Amino acid sequence: MEGESRVLAAIALLALIVVGGLGVLYLKISDLERRYSEISGALEEQAARQERSVEELGATVGDLAGRLDELSRRLEELASGQEASRESVEELARQLAELRAQLDSLRAQVEAQGEAQADVAEQLAALEERLSLLEERLAGVEERLLFPVTVVDGSGDEVIVFERPERIVSIAPSATELIYYLNLLDRLVGVDDYSDWPPSVAEARERGEIASVGGFWSPSVEAILDLQPDLVVGVATAPPHHELKRVLEGYGIPVILLPAESIYDVAEAAVILGRATGQLVEGYTVSFKIKMAAGYALALLQGVEPVRAAAVVWVNPLFVVGSGNWEHEAMELAGMTNVYGDLEGWPQVSPESLLERAPEIIVMTGHNYGLTPDDLKSYLEEQLGDAANEIPAVAGDRIYLLGGDYENAFVRPSPRTVVSVYVLAVIAHPQAFGLTVEDIPRVVTPDNLDVVSLLEERGAPAELLDFLRVALQP
Amino acid sequence: MRGLSLAGPAALLVLASLASLHVGPAKPGLPEIVAALLGGGDPAVEAIARYRLVRLLAAAAIGAGLAAAGAGMQFTLRNPLVDPYLLGVSSGASLGALVAVVFLGPSPWLIQLLAFLGAVSAYLVAVGVSGLAGLTGASLIVVGVAVGYLGYSGSVLLMNLYPDRIPFAFSWLLGTVAYTTLRDLEWLVPLTLASLIVLAVLVKRVEALSLGEERAESLGAGVRVTRLLVVSAASLAASSSAAVAGPIGFVGLAAPWLARLLGESRYSRVLVASLLWGALLVVAGDLAARQAAAPRELPLTPLMSLIGAPLLAYLAVRGKRGW
Numbered sequence: 001m002e003g004e005s006r007v008l009a010a011i012a013l014l015a016l017i018v019v020g021g022l023g024v025l026y027l028k029i030s031d032l033e034r035r036y037s038e039i040s041g042a043l044e045e046q047a048a049r050q051e052r053s054v055e056e057l058g059a060t061v062g063d064l065a066g067r068l069d070e071l072s073r074r075l076e077e078l079a080s081g082q083e084a085s086r087e088s089v090e091e092l093a094r095q096l097a098e099l100r101a102q103l104d105s106l107r108a109q110v111e112a113q114g115e116a117q118a119d120v121a122e123q124l125a126a127l128e129e130r131l132s133l134l135e136e137r138l139a140g141v142e143e144r145l146l147f148p149v150t151v152v153d154g155s156g157d158e159v160i161v162f163e164r165p166e167r168i169v170s171i172a173p174s175a176t177e178l179i180y181y182l183n184l185l186d187r188l189v190g191v192d193d194y195s196d197w198p199p200s201v202a203e204a205r206e207r208g209e210i211a212s213v214g215g216f217w218s219p220s221v222e223a224i225l226d227l228q229p230d231l232v233v234g235v236a237t238a239p240p241h242h243e244l245k246r247v248l249e250g251y252g253i254p255v256i257l258l259p260a261e262s263i264y265d266v267a268e269a270a271v272i273l274g275r276a277t278g279q280l281v282e283g284y285t286v287s288f289k290i291k292m293a294a295g296y297a298l299a300l301l302q303g304v305e306p307v308r309a310a311a312v313v314w315v316n317p318l319f320v321v322g323s324g325n326w327e328h329e330a331m332e333l334a335g336m337t338n339v340y341g342d343l344e345g346w347p348q349v350s351p352e353s354l355l356e357r358a359p360e361i362i363v364m365t366g367h368n369y370g371l372t373p374d375d376l377k378s379y380l381e382e383q384l385g386d387a388a389n390e391i392p393a394v395a396g397d398r399i400y401l402l403g404g405d406y407e408n409a410f411v412r413p414s415p416r417t418v419v420s421v422y423v424l425a426v427i428a429h430p431q432a433f434g435l436t437v438e439d440i441p442r443v444v445t446p447d448n449l450d451v452v453s454l455l456e457e458r459g460a461p462a463e464l465l466d467f468l469r470v471a472l473q474p
Numbered sequence: 475m476r477g478l479s480l481a482g483p484a485a486l487l488v489l490a491s492l493a494s495l496h497v498g499p500a501k502p503g504l505p506e507i508v509a510a511l512l513g514g515g516d517p518a519v520e521a522i523a524r525y526r527l528v529r530l531l532a533a534a535a536i537g538a539g540l541a542a543a544g545a546g547m548q549f550t551l552r553n554p555l556v557d558p559y560l561l562g563v564s565s566g567a568s569l570g571a572l573v574a575v576v577f578l579g580p581s582p583w584l585i586q587l588l589a590f591l592g593a594v595s596a597y598l599v600a601v602g603v604s605g606l607a608g609l610t611g612a613s614l615i616v617v618g619v620a621v622g623y624l625g626y627s628g629s630v631l632l633m634n635l636y637p638d639r640i641p642f643a644f645s646w647l648l649g650t651v652a653y654t655t656l657r658d659l660e661w662l663v664p665l666t667l668a669s670l671i672v673l674a675v676l677v678k679r680v681e682a683l684s685l686g687e688e689r690a691e692s693l694g695a696g697v698r699v700t701r702l703l704v705v706s707a708a709s710l711a712a713s714s715s716a717a718v719a720g721p722i723g724f725v726g727l728a729a730p731w732l733a734r735l736l737g738e739s740r741y742s743r744v745l746v747a748s749l750l751w752g753a754l755l756v757v758a759g760d761l762a763a764r765q766a767a768a769p770r771e772l773p774l775t776p777l778m779s780l781i782g783a784p785l786l787a788y789l790a791v792r793g794k795r796g797w
Binding site (some may be wrong): 004007015018022024027107193214215219222223225226228237242243250251345347411 | 498499500501511512513518521522524525526527528530531534535538633634637639647651652654655656657659661663667671673674675677680714729742743745746749753768769770771772
């Protein structure tokens with residue numbers, strides 16, 4: 001029995017150490033759970049306070065009106081004789097935002113009059129300061145009404161955000177791009193290593209102002225915890241992000257996984273993130289613009305016969321775009337019929353299947369990894385021999401590689417995705433844009449194919465052109 | 475050498491554990507971490523402290539469990555090359571866990587149950603096929619590796635077919651403790667302890683086995699029953715760790731070898747030394763996994779073979795010890 005008892009003693013010792021460690025952890029956890037119950041208690045209280053808050057808001061607005069009356073009296077004294085201005089200020093007492101505009105214009109007038117009005121300018125500055133305070137107070141009241149908020153994210157989970165997030169971590173390039181569109185960059189404290197747009201984010205990461213939390217596929221939990229974020233944003237189409245969500249939620253950090261199964265999901269993602277961060281107006285605006293851009297593409301290509309197309313995401317082995325994702329939808333919106341639309345996701349397919357499915361156009365990604373259209377051609381010739389020329393896209397020499405920002409717009413489910421819809425539309429239907437097939441370069445980048453100008457020539461609305469220009473800014 | 479065979483790995487394990495609390499992509503070092511764990515430190519460090527402790531405990535439990543499983547299998551099957559990974563048991567367990575996640579939902583006990591069934595099935599297939607063909611020694615491993623590939627391929631296939639239903643990081647396929655939670659430990663620790671206790675209770679019977687089957691029968695150690703129990707316990711250790719951290723290679727093979735190369739030969743002492751070596755290997759490997767490309771996380775199996783395979787080859791050649 002000597003051997004047995006020795007082993008048992010060793011195991012008992014190990015168990016003691018492990019159980020001790022677990023004990024410490026459970027003490028920590030119970031502390032966290034106590035804090036949670038405190039928070040949820042406060043939450044219920046807050047819910048009960050909601051109505052009172054509305055009343056409070058009314059009182060605050062009344063208060064505001066009183067203060068602004070005072071403001072307008074002072075303004076009257078200071079800028080005597082300016083009848084129109086006084087009237088405007090009285091009106092602005094009811095609408096804060098308009099007062100701000102008025103004050104700005106007043107200041108411009110004072111500045112135009114130079115030194116003589118120095119004391120008026122000084123008092124105007126004091127007024128502006130007070131106005132800012134009032135605006136802040138109003139924002140504070142609004143915020144109490146906006147949070148806590150519950151959103152349903154792309155994983156179908158309800159996510160509760162207790163307070164306005166001030167420290168946001170993005171673990172996907174597309175999430176970082178959406179964060180930019182929602183004017184949230186100043187609250188972004190950490191990103192994954194692939195987030196490179198807008199360029200200011202990549203620069204801030206290199207300077208160390210925004211921390212790196214690792215790769216898109218394997219971000220570091222510890223690096224994220226270190227940033228003490230109050231919101232982490234990922235994408236629902238990345239399995240590792242679900243795992244990360246499970247882990248981080250154990251530390252009380254809300255994680256929102258943005259939906260990305262279609263372009264309309266991308267629009268929905270803007271609303272979800274907008275609600276979760278208090279950027280409601282921005283969220284709905286971006287969502288509306290994405291839908292507008294998609295809708296205009298449909299209108300533009302009305303009556304155009306769709307062409308059979310395949311999108312190759314990797315050459316050896318051959319991976320293509322299937323259905324159930326934003327890339328498939330971008331193709332369809334661009335007047336393409338995805339020949340692999342019956343397969344889900346990004347399936348691996350055989351080179352022979354290209355013979356059978358006969359795409360007239362093949363669009364490739366992978367420019368960032370050094371792939372070229374010739375790589376695909378030589379791979380197909382290697383695999384299929386002379387039969388490769390029976391693929392219409394090979395025979396017609398219509399294999400296109402998306403490069404630069406056009407590639408990123410296509411491969412990332414962000415508001416920029418709409419750019420790729422128009423790029424694909426020009427590739428598939430050059431005649432609809434006043435071009436011929438020969439005009440389309442083999443490697444399509446913003447430098448050699450200016451989609452925005454083409455749309456401008458077709459009389460596209462200014463709103464759409466502005467939205468596309470923002471997406472393509474360097 | 476013999477004096478060091480237990481004290482050596484034990485001391486190294488303590489050092490590696492302290493290092494794994496001390497080192498990570500985040501700044502806080504050992505003093506801050508310990509203070510936070512004891513409740514006196516900066517509350518901002520607390521989350522990091524908790525995370526590193528969970529990770530350390532998971533790595534130690536998985537390492538000890540896999541090493542004990544390897545030692546148990548090696549002595550029971552009297553085959554020095556056997557280990558849960560090489561026999562396909564770990565891959566079978568991972569496949570079982572994935573099947574549970576994809577088709578039955580993320581219920582922890584179903585995941586553990588199917589992982590265990592996957593592990594046992596893989597073992598039965600590997601040993602059954604080689605037994606029918608009368609294979610022993612290295613040939614058994616060839617069959618085991620084939621079974622392992624089957625399990626691995628099944629897992630990759632499931633991950634490709636149902637990417638939206640898989641909540642695991644891809645590194646899970648090559649083993650990682652980076653995404654372990656306290657809830658995972660609630661399953662991992664009791665199951666590992668249970669399998670270790672079963673292995674400990676069976677120590678005498680296994681030692682009798684090594685005297686030869688006839689001797690063993692005469693000592694009352696039913697060979698078949700002993701084998702069944704040891705393999706079940708080893709499968710449980712392998713499956714509970716694979717369900718949490720994916721298949722992790724090399725540990726079950728290397729730990730008992732390290733123990734033996736440092737002079738141990740009796741099963742009871744090899745088992746104890748293996749526990750320490752196994753925990754040490756995974757704790758140290760995880761340290762490299764989090765730090766080598768920080769803040770990126772690397773999977774464990776490639777790292778472990780990177781550190782361990784040359785060491786194993788070197789020790790095996792230099793030791794020139796037979797079974």
